[in-house]
Amino acid sequence: MFEEEEEQDSSFISFYKRNDVNWASPFRCRLRGDAAVGDGVNRHVLSMAMQKLKSGFSINLGSAALSSLFEGEKEHRVPSAAVVLRESNLFEMAGRMIGHSFLHGGYGVSGISLPVVTRLTGGSTNTAVSALSLLDCPDLDHRETIGFLKNTELTAAETTRVTDLCLSWDLPVPTSTNHDWLFQELLSHAVIHRVRLPIKQIRKGLKETGIWPLLSSRPDVGPIIFPRESNEELKPQAVIQNIHWPQPKSDSDEEEDDPVQLEKVSLITGFLRKFIEEASPEVLRDLMRFWVGWELPAKKLFVEVATSTYPTAFTCFYKLKLPGHYQTYLIFHQEMMMAISSVSSGFGLV
Known part of the structure; x- marks a missing residue:
């Protein structure tokens, strides 16, 4: 409890990266430096774990002091597309943390984009794409560029920006007739396709905790594991x-x-x-x-x-x-x- 935050976060990561664990086993925690024991400590540790998933981990991965697994704004967070996070298997760890919290009466990670939740809970890509909005795009520059396609006509500068983005993602350039189609394709790539591997890793982590059959067969369980932030606000x-x-x-x-x-x-x-x-x-x-x-x-x-x-x-x-x-x-x-x-x-x- 009195170690540096980096040490605390490393303890969480080491625990949830363990393999061949029965995550439904009885869960008992002890806080080094504190005499408290019992269910209250278990709740405290699960709460800390879920907060870390939302706020990020203080670990040095060579890019920033805080490594956030999810990015974007409230109710529209999506998994980070950072390669270093994916190669470190942190998204698989995140799936284990979410499933473990659910198994022991805790809450999930709130505010995840609904199209991403659709993919995380086994829904089809087409269903997820049909629910996308510009707010789901975490990169503000990309969001602005894709939003240009909602205009009836593009200026020369807007056409250049959209064209550059299309070429970088191997998509056709804008024409006078493909704005609506191109808008959906760009948005789908920005939100869903770029993070398909992190989504796959999170699902793998969820499956390892044993909750996947319940999650995939009971649509009403999804909002419990991935709640909306607005529903979490205490009154x-x-x-x-x-x-x-x-x-x-x-x-x-x-x-x-x-x-x-x-x-x-x-x-x-x-x-x-x-x-x-x-x-x-x-x-x-x-x-x-x-x-x-x-x-x-x-x-x-x-x-x-x-x-x-x-x-x-x-x-x-x-x-x-x-x-x-x-x-x-x-x-x-x-x-x-x-x-x-x-x-x-x-x-x-x-």
């Missing part, structure tokens, strides 16, 4: 409705060593409700990672107000423990933000 009410708030204790209840007064419990839980209601989707995701280990909200989230210094989380039990000493919402908000930002360097603690 405050979705979090609040799953919270089991502290209940007043009767006189017959077992007394705590240092109980917090009911008025304080009401004040602190009110602060938490306000924090959640005002939080952005990004902050809510970080809160869930701190609270339960990953971004998926649990059906039951527990809150405890007790005598402590900082907010802490017992992720295996879905419990958030809040100090009872806060007087103002400002201080509560500052320390909650500090707590949820600590997940990457300290598991569930400040």
